[in-house]
Amino acid sequence: MGLAMHLLACLLGTGSWVAINGLWVELPLLVPSVPEGWLLPSYLTVVIQLANVGPLLVTLTHRFLPGRLNEVGLIYALLSLGCLAGLLLAFFWGEASVVGGSPRSLALLGLLFGLALVDCTSSVTFLPYMHRLRPHYLTTYFVGEGLSGLLPGLVALGQGVGVSQCVNSSLAGDGDGLRVTYQAPRFSVCAFFLFLSGMMAVSLVAFILLNHLPAAKQERAKEKYQARMRIKSPNGLQVEEGGTPAHNAFCLGSRPVAQMVYIFGLLAWVNALTNGTLPAVQSYSCLPYGDLAYHLSATLAALANPLACFLGMFLPNRSLVLLGALSVAGSLLACYIMAVAVLSPCPPLLHLPAGVILIVLCWVLFVGTLSYVKLMIGMILRDEGHCALVWCGAVVQAGSMVGALSIFPVVSVYGLFHSGDPCHSSCPS
Template identity: 85%
Template sequence: MALSVHLLACLLGTGSWVAINGLWVELPLLVPSVPEGWLLPSYLTVVIQLANVGPLLVTLAHRFLPGRLHEVALIYALLCLGGLACLLLAFFWGESSVVGGSRRSVALLALLFCLSLVDCTSSVTFLPYMRRLQPRYLTTYFVGEGLSGLLPGLVALGQGVGVARCVNGSLAGNGTGLQVAYQAPRFSACAFFLFLSGMMAVSLVAFVLLNHLPAARQEHAKEKYQVRLQIESPDSMRVTVEEGPAAHTAFPSSSRSWAQTVFIFGVLAWVNALTNGIMPAVQSYSCLPYGNFAYHLSATLAALANPLACFLGMFLPIRSLVLMGALSLAGSLLACYIMAMAVLSPCPPFLHLPAGVILIVLCWVLFVGTLSYVKLMIGMLLRDEGHCALVWCGAVVQVGSMVGALAIFPVVSVYGLFRSGDPCHSSCPG
C-alpha cells in the first residue's frame, strides 16, 4: 500500500512543471512556424515572470487569511486548467492574429500564460499539501518534480527536436558551402502537446486518489490539534479541541534561530536562481561549441540527475546546514566553470578534444544533481517546521527563479554578450 502512495505522490510531482518544461524543449519545433521567431523564448521568459502573480496571491492569502484558502480545491483547479491549456495548445498553437499592425501568436501566448500560472502556483500549493502525508512521501514528490523535466525531454529527444546535421548548400539549392539542416520531427507538435495534456490528466487522477483512496488516507500524517480552555463561570468551564489552526501558525515557530532561517532561505533562493533562471539561459552557449552530441547529452543526463539526486535523498535524508552550505558552494563553483565556457563561446578550451565534451557534460550533471539534493534537504528541513514554512519555501523558490531569470535576460537577449558558434563552420584555431 505504501508503494502505491509513493507512486501517486511521484505522479503528482510530475504535474508541477511538466507543461513549461515541455514547452522549453519543444521550442526548436515551434519557432520556425510562429511570427515571433526566435524572440519566442524571450516572450516565454516574460510570461513566466508575469505568472508569478499566482504564488504572490496565494502567499498573501496564507499571510492575511490563515486557514481560509481551500488548498485542495485550488490544486484541483490548477491541474484542470493545465490539462485544458495543453489540450487547446495541441490545436491552436500555430494560430496567429493581427495586433497593432503585426501578426502575433495571441492564442499561443495566452495559453502559455495559463500554463505558467499553473506551474508557478504549484510551488506554493503542491509542496504545502504534501505535509498532509507522512514525511517520507515528500522525497518521492521531489523525484516526481524532477521527472517533470526528464520525461518531456526524453519524448522530445525521440521526436527528434533540434537534431541538426551539416549538408552541402549547393546540393540543397540554398547556396554554397556547408549549412545547418534540422531533421524533420518524427511526430508533430500537436501530438507532443497531447502527451503533455495526458501527463496533466494522470497527475490529476493521482491527486484524486491521494485524497480519496483508503490506502492513501491511512498514510496521512497525524493532524495537529489546538486545545482551548474556556472558563464560563467560577463553577463551570469548557474544553474545546480544534483541528487545523496549529498548522497555520507563524513562521519560524521552532527553536531554529533567525540567522539559521535566513541562511536556509538565502541558499534556497540562490540555488533556484542558478538552476531555474541563470544557467538554463546559457546552456546552449556552453555546450554547442563542443557539438550537438555534447549539447543533447548534457541536457538529457542533467535532467536525469535531478530525480536521481532526489531518489538518493530517500536513503540519505541528511539535514546538516554545514553540508548544505558545502554542497551549495560546490554547485556554485561548477556553475562558474559552465558560465566561463559560455562566455568563451564559440572558442572554449579543449574545443577539439574529447576532454572538452567530457568536462562540460560532467559539470552539467554534477551541477544539477548537487543543487537538486540541496533543494531536497531544504524541503525536508522546512517540512518539519510546518505548513507555513512550506508555503514560504514555494514563494522563495519562485522569487529566486524570477530574480535569476530577470538578471540573465538582458545579458543574453538585449545586450547579446554571448556568441554561439556555427556547428558547420568553426572559426577557432586547431
C-alpha cells in the same frame, strides 16, 4: 499500499513543472513556425515571470487570511487548467492574429501564460499539501518533480528535436558552401502537446486518488495524530499543528531566526541558479561542442535531478554546514559552465573529447548536487510545518524569478553570448 502512495505522490510531482519544461525542449520546432521567431524564448521568460502573480496571491492569502484558502480545491483547479491549456495548445499553437499591423501568436502566448500560472503556483500549493501526508512521501514528490523535466526531454529526444547536420548547398542548388539543416521530427508538435496534456491528466487523477483512497486517508490520519503529539515544543512554547510557533506572525518555523534566514537564503540562491540563470546559457555552453554534447548534457542533467532525490531517500543529511558546502560546490560548477558560455563559440578544449566529457559532467554534477540541497531544505522546512512549506514555495519562485530576470538582459538585450555557426567554425584547431 505504501508503494501505491509513493507512486501517486510521484505522479503529482510530475504535474508541477512538466508543461513549462516541455515547452522549453520543444522550442526548436516552435521557433521556425511562429511570427516571433527566436524572440519566442524571451517572450516565454517574460510570460513565466508574469505568472508569478499566482504564487504571490496564494502567499498573501495565507499571510493575511489564514485558513480561508481551499488548498485542495485550488489544486484541482490548477491541474484542470493545465489539462485544458495543454489540449488547446495542441490545436491552436500555430494560430496567428494581427496586432498593430503585425502578426502575433496571441493564442500561443495566452495558453503559455495559463500553463505557466499552473506551474508557478504549484510551488506554493503542491508542497504545502504534501504536509498532510507522512514525511517520506515528500521525497517521492521531489523525485516526481525531477521527472517533470526528464520525461519531456526524453520524448523530445525521441521526436528528434534540434538534431542538425551540415549539407553542401551546391548539391541542393542553393549557393555554395555548407549550411545547417535540421532533421524533420518523427512526430508533430501537436502530438507532443497532447503528451503534455496527458501527463497533466495523469497528475490530476493521482491527486484525486490521494484525496479519496482509504489508504491515503489513513496516512493523513496518522500524520495528523503525530502532529498533535508535537503540539508542545521542547521549550514549552505553544505551537500550531505541524510544529510552527503560534507567536511567529510569519510562521517561518521554530528554528532561530538566523538559521531560517540562512536556509531560505540558500534555497533562493540554488533555485536562482538551477531554474533561472544557468538554463538560459545551456545552449551556449554545450552547442560549441556539438549536438551530442548538448543532448547528453540536457538529458543526463535532467536525469540527475530525480536520481539525487532518490539518493536522498536513503542517504538524508540535514546538516546546514554540509548543505552550505554542497551549495558552494554547485556554485563553482556553475561558474565553469558560465565561463564556457561566455567564451562561446570558442570555449576551452573545443576540439578534444575531454571538452565534451567535462561540460557534460559539470552539468550533471551541478544539477545533481543542487537538487540534493533543495530536497534536504524541503525536508527541513517540512518539519517546520505547513506555513514553512508555503514560504518554501514562495522563496523557490522568488529565487527563480530573480535568476531569470538577472540573466535576461545579458542574453536577450545586450547579446553578450554568441552561438557561432555549427558548419563554419572560426576557432583555431
